[in-house]
Amino acid sequence: MDVRHEVITAKGIAAPKGRFAFLKKEWIRNKYLYLMLVPVLAYYLIFHYGPMYGLLMAFQKSYSPVKGILAGTWVGFDNFTSFFNSFYFWRLLRNTVILSMLSIVFGFPAPIILALLLNEVRHKWFKSTVQTVSYLPHFISVVVVVGMLNAFSALDGGLFNIIRSFFSLQPIMFFTEADMFRPMYVLSNIWQGAGWASIIFLAALANIDSQLYEAAKMDGAGRWKQLLHVTIPGIMPTMIIMLILRLGAVMNADFQKILLMQTASTYEVSDVISTFVYRSGVLEANYTYSTAIGLFNGVINFAFLVIANAISRKANSSSLW
Amino acid sequence: MKPTVGERIFDGLNTLLLLLVIFISVYPMLYIFNSSVSDPDALLRNRSFMFLPEGFQLEAYKQVLQNPKVYSGYINTLFYVTVGTAVNLLMTSLAAYALSRADLYGRKFMMKLITFTMFFGGGMIPTFLLVQNLGLVDSRMALILPAAISTFYFIIMKTNFESIPNEMIESARLDGANDFTILFRIVLPVSKAILAVMTLYYAVDHWNEYMGPLLYLRDQGLYPIQIVLRDILLSSSMESMGPGADTGYAIGENIKYATIIISTLPIVMVYPFIQKYFVQGALVGAVKQ
Numbered sequence: 212m213d214v215r216h217e218v219i220t221a222k223g224i225a226a227p228k229g230r231f232a233f234l235k236k237e238w239i240r241n242k243y244l245y246l247m248l249v250p251v252l253a254y255y256l257i258f259h260y261g262p263m264y265g266l267l268m269a270f271q272k273s274y275s276p277v278k279g280i281l282a283g284t285w286v287g288f289d290n291f292t293s294f295f296n297s298f299y300f301w302r303l304l305r306n307t308v309i310l311s312m313l314s315i316v317f318g319f320p321a322p323i324i325l326a327l328l329l330n331e332v333r334h335k336w337f338k339s340t341v342q343t344v345s346y347l348p349h350f351i352s353v354v355v356v357v358g359m360l361n362a363f364s365a366l367d368g369g370l371f372n373i374i375r376s377f378f379s380l381q382p383i384m385f386f387t388e389a390d391m392f393r394p395m396y397v398l399s400n401i402w403q404g405a406g407w408a409s410i411i412f413l414a415a416l417a418n419i420d421s422q423l424y425e426a427a428k429m430d431g432a433g434r435w436k437q438l439l440h441v442t443i444p445g446i447m448p449t450m451i452i453m454l455i456l457r458l459g460a461v462m463n464a465d466f467q468k469i470l471l472m473q474t475a476s477t478y479e480v481s482d483v484i485s486t487f488v489y490r491s492g493v494l495e496a497n498y499t500y501s502t503a504i505g506l507f508n509g510v511i512n513f514a515f516l517v518i519a520n521a522i523s524r525k526a527n528s529s530s531l532w
Numbered sequence: 533m534k535p536t537v538g539e540r541i542f543d544g545l546n547t548l549l550l551l552l553v554i555f556i557s558v559y560p561m562l563y564i565f566n567s568s569v570s571d572p573d574a575l576l577r578n579r580s581f582m583f584l585p586e587g588f589q590l591e592a593y594k595q596v597l598q599n600p601k602v603y604s605g606y607i608n609t610l611f612y613v614t615v616g617t618a619v620n621l622l623m624t625s626l627a628a629y630a631l632s633r634a635d636l637y638g639r640k641f642m643m644k645l646i647t648f649t650m651f652f653g654g655g656m657i658p659t660f661l662l663v664q665n666l667g668l669v670d671s672r673m674a675l676i677l678p679a680a681i682s683t684f685y686f687i688i689m690k691t692n693f694e695s696i697p698n699e700m701i702e703s704a705r706l707d708g709a710n711d712f713t714i715l716f717r718i719v720l721p722v723s724k725a726i727l728a729v730m731t732l733y734y735a736v737d738h739w740n741e742y743m744g745p746l747l748y749l750r751d752q753g754l755y756p757i758q759i760v761l762r763d764i765l766l767s768s769s770m771e772s773m774g775p776g777a778d779t780g781y782a783i784g785e786n787i788k789y790a791t792i793i794i795s796t797l798p799i800v801m802v803y804p805f806i807q808k809y810f811v812q813g814a815l816v817g818a819v820k821q
Contacts, residue, residue, distance in 0.1 A: 244636055250626065251623060254681060258680070262662055265661060266655070328549060343807060347800075351799070355795055355796060357766065361765060363560075367578075368785070492656065493656070493657070512651075
């Protein structure tokens with residue numbers, strides 16, 4: 212095949228005779244790219260759009276692996292209404308939203324504050340030392356982090372109770388104490404993630420034009436004024452994008468971590484929609500019911516994302532699309 | 533300009549705060565290490581902050597390393613990390629290169645199809661049933677195929693490929709190179725940094741993976757290290773240590789601490805070598821689509 216000839220004609224003036232001729236030309240020109248995309252699209256269709264097709268189960272009575280999805284009995288929104296009326300519904304919704312909100316309220320500013328503090332450091336070596344050390348916890352797996360929390364909460368000689376006795380408080384069982392679940396969850400998330408998440412804000416800080424700082428100095432702005440008028444506006448787009456993404460996962464409290472952390476005695480505060488879906492779907496095989504709950508969760512997330520994005524676009528700033 | 537008194541106070545406070553950040557990041561690991569080598573009885577009576585070990589023993593480490601489950605978990609994880617990451621890199625490169633070509637017909641539509649999956653999906657149960665129907669339950673592929681491409685990482689890589697000068701690719705085309713040749717001989721070799729970042733991200737994800745094996749593996753022989761760790765760290769009974777681990781409660785706590793150290797050691801060992809890629813990765817990731 213004469214590649215050179217093809218390139219010339221593709222950019223030539225000869226108008227393609229209709230759609231078919233154009234597609235044929237495109238195929239000849241880019242066929243290897245399309246071949247590359249075959250496994251990629253197959254992957255997305257099977258493993259991402261396949262489960263979306265499976266969502267149809269949410270509107271059915273029961274799931275039969277033999278007959279397939281379309282052979283089931285349709286029951287409309289029955290699965291949803293029985294979930295909304297169930298004893299657990301409000302508890303699950305409340306816990307999911309509270310844990311996410313706490314994570315956003317405390318977890319979202321933490322890396323930004325860390326990045327801003329690091330940005331003010333004048334000694335390069337000190338800055339890079341703090342950065343390197345603060346990334347470390349990110350590489351500890353979630354299982355090990357929960358294992359650490361578990362070891363620290365031992366009644367005899369666990370770190371948490373040693374700290375309590377330091378303030379002359381009685382030792383308690385942290386893992387079965389409902390009041391302790393939220394603080395442990397939120398604080399350990401920050402411990403693990405703040406350093407790593409600060410990277411992206413540091414990158415944004417590094418991209419701010421230094422002339423802006425020079426100009427601010429000329430106008431007599433001190434460091435505080437520079438922070439308010441140059442630094443914060445400079446990283447605002449990054450902050451907004453990160454916040455939109457966070458809001459799009461508002462109903463996804465960290466499933467793996469909560470599942471590992473929760474004990475039967477803390478369900479009152481620790482049981483969230485995703486852990487309930489896991490127990491009900493995977494362990495008890497209520498497939499259609501738990502699919503409906505999962506869909507409810509996904510739709511709320513998606514709505515949050517779209518709304519957050521729209522508000523941000525209206526305010527004439529950054530948006531995802 | 534000389535710093536004012538206010539600035540100096542701020543600088544001092546800032547340094548103190550960041551030193552506190554260092555301390556908080558490192559102290560739990562220090563505590564765990566010191567506890568793991570401490571004398572079991574001293575550990576139970578412990579009322580100190582463990583800045584130094586109390587007594588000394590390595591029995592706990594012996595116990596953990598002699599546990600066949602830990603051993604097989606490591607071997608399995610090694611497989612998931614190497615094979616899984618290789619599949620990830622190949623698939624992500626193909627996707628990123630093909631969709632970074634501006635003249636590809638249908639590119640916008642395919643991008644929409646792919647990015648949509650970032651924000652909405654079938655969820656846990658339909659995915660679980662799909663994997664079951666494909667006959668992947670209790671096979672190693674269950675941890676590799678469903679996670680073949682991370683959409684987020686794909687976007688990072690595609691953005692990176694888009695910054696490669698188009699002339700380079702066009703001139704290779706004129707020389708008669710096809711797109712596979714261009715990808716493997718030209719694009720990937722000049723993208724070493726992004727490849728390193730991708731390798732790091734994917735490998736860490738496989739290393740940490742816990743949900744996949746929890747859902748898809750019943751056969752204990754396939755368990756990755758994370759599941760083994762959960763059994764050791766979070767089970768109240770010591771039976772998970774297998775027969776012969778009947779050493780009573782005292783050493784049990786030491787075993788937990790030793791397990792944590794042994795499982796984080798590989799990361800800490802490769803850490804200095806991969807460190808330099810973090811910021812690069814973030815800089816790449818910070819580029820807006």
